[in-house]
Amino acid sequence: MITCEDFFVEFGDYLENQVSPEVRKELELHLSQCRACHVLYDSTCKTVKIVTESSSFELPKSVADPIIDRVMAKLRTGPG
């Protein structure tokens, strides 16, 4: 039977789906019995989903294009 501490040690790999079937089984058993770890797991999954789908820090084309155009113009005129 694993503890909350054990769960936390494996947590990063579990989120990344990188634990063996045996470890997964233990962790899932723990999740079904421990409310605090279940909340932690559920809200962290939701955090990752929100961050991943947020399209944060997107460089709008209207900003990217003039930067690239300026650089290309500089390169076309050559050094000096």
Place this chain on the structure above:
Amino acid sequence: MSFLRAVRLDDKFGPFVEFQETLGFVPNLLRAQALLPRVIEAQTKLESAVRLREGAISRIQKERILLCVAADRQDKYCVAVDSRVLSSLGAPDRQIDDLLNTCCHASLSAPDLASLQFCLKLSRHAPSVSREDIEALRACGFEDESILEAVVVTALAVYRCTLSVGLGPEPDFGPQKIASRRVDPPREVTSHAFLPDSHDAVQRKGPYLAAPYLSPKTFAPFAIVQKSHGFIPNFFRSQTLRPDLLEAELEAVGRILVPEDVLTRTQKECILLAVSAANLNSYCVAMHCNLLRGLGMSAEEGDQIAVDHHESDLSEPDSALLDFAVKLGVRFSEFSGRDIVNLRTFGFSDEQILECEVVIALNNFANTLQMGLGIEPDFEPPFVLGQNKVHLPVAGNRPMEHGFVTASLTGVQDPDAGLVAQAQGGKLEAFEELVRRHSQLIYRALVAILGDPVEAQDAMQDTLLSAFKHIAGFQGRSKFSTWLVSIARNAAFQRLRGRREVESLDEGECEEDHNFRPRQVRAWQDNPEQCCSKSEIRQLVEKGISGLPPKYRVVVMLRDVEQLSTDEVARQLGLSVPAVKTRLLRARLMLREWLSPHFAASVRRSTP
């Protein structure tokens, strides 16, 4: 008399006493390692746990495996020792002769024969072992614990044979006749094959045996591994059926790899990497590439050592050391005492040569275990080594040596290769297409480090100019996009230096990373993203990420926002995978704390 300088150790030396008591003599293979007593201790730990005790399989079954593997490798030294030990355990001479000559017709039961055949296949040609072989053993009535033990005994046999070839110890007993038809099976090890299409199949084939969860809280050796590696590699997790064997292996590893009084840790990891690659072992290659990255070596240099160390930046002596290692580790039938004489001319001492040989033996031990147990990689391998015949172009004919790129060392064709070649030839349109393709990636890498969108836009121009200036020097050792990010990183670092913030990105792991614990324990709503508009969520996330300390910000930006794989993030930032994992978890938990007040279930109740 052996290949190395002789030193005499007292017969009261602990390991010698142990062998004297259990076998009735101290094998010369151990005496030949007297220059470094700690490596004798390492081997004794292994032999004592794996060989010299009854386990899930009997001692006589274990000795049969050792003898058959030694005979198969034409190892006269080990054959003489193992025949004597087997005889002392009561095996009839006739059976020993049969094992030496026809191997698998030695009046043994069907399960014993099946087990010997499996062990021979594993020692001869480990990459060909598959789950079906394990199923066949189970069908013969072997429990997983017995199979695990048979695999570990085979690994020990390979360890001893590697050392016996490398050390040339004086025989302990008169020679036994071995059937001469036992020759090295043909092996395709001259180069490495890339199997990107079957990547998944190769990665997902194991683990073969049951491996119950073992907590670092109750199993102290795991707590030590957790502390030193930042995680517990699958290599150890796959053997949890037998904590006693694990403990012995970890003690041996500690005595062989950790001390730096003879060879450096980096030299040892390079040996392990080169021999793993020659053994076509993707798991071990990924592991040692990562460990080398943790020791400060770039990902590209690690990849280059795995593919062909002669093309790497290693010094001439270190390159000679790896030639020696690959020969003893893989082409052992060509090895002779002359190889040691040759290595001495590069300035290596006998202590260093001995340690190198023990590291090679340990590598072959690990290689046998990994392939016999089907242990899954902890990290995405930089490339998958397999058995098909798609070889790399031979040295001297490499496209990359002409400054152009056709295939990256990641094992995947770089989709940018064609445009890169044109841009290297001076075609500006090709360069423009490349930067438009990757502008988002470059920008996010810059924001990740600088934390400020406006400054990132300024730094973008510097990055593109610098990329054009240096593109001729790009040799295709990584994907082009990886290279572009490294240019962006340098541009951002240059700006940070002005702000004196570089240290905050580079600092290593600290206690705080491991001890961070979440404080918010309220449950979240079922669909939190539905409670705000998309732009509100974006602002919230951007504010949260911008507020993270830089070393966490960079990792979460590349992994979760840009959605690169963990391995790719590690490569781009020059960090080890475990370091990335630790920082990523911490970053995600900090973002969770930041978002919790907005998305907790109780919030919904208070806002009708």
